[in-house]
Amino acid sequence: SVTHAPNKKDISRLIDQNVDKLVKYFNDHQDMLAPLISKNGDPNFSYQLIDLTTNTVKKLIIYYFHLYHQEYILKKDTLKLAIVAKRYALSFLGPLFMWVEYSDEFTLKETKKIMKLMVLNSPYDISTHGF
Numbered sequence: 001s002v003t004h005a006p007n008k009k010d011i012s013r014l015i016d017q018n019v020d021k022l023v024k025y026f027n028d029h030q031d032m033l034a035p036l037i038s039k040n041g042d043p044n045f046s047y048q049l050i051d052l053t054t055n056t057v058k059k060l061i062i063y064y065f066h067l068y069h070q071e072y073i074l075k076k077d078t079l080k081l082a083i084v085a086k087r088y089a090l091s092f093l094g095p096l097f098m099w100v101e102y103s104d105e106f107t108l109k110e111t112k113k114i115m116k117l118m119v120l121n122s123p124y125d126i127s128t129h130g131f
Contacts, residue, residue, distance in 0.1 A: 008120050015116045019092065023108055026096045034100050046097070053089035054082075061085060091118035 095114040
């Protein structure tokens, strides 16, 4: 098991500090991204963005585990690492994809709040304990 892990408060703070650039990029390029991400858009674009983000998250997870000399945990189950990295990526990108498509229905501030909710909680927690 992991001997050191950040708590939800630490992760929440890191999200607040680091998602601004991602959100700003989506906001600044909404006109270009909307047709690519839409249901009639280029599915390959979304998959490439998800893959890029997943690989970035995977590298961050590996770096974090290396920092605390716990890499051996990741080597036990590489599939689980891939699944967790993709879930994190989708937790960040999913709300942004929805915002691009439905930007008239919710704000970027609400989008960031949803991103944080998705990262810090399981779908079960979110659906059973309210939005």
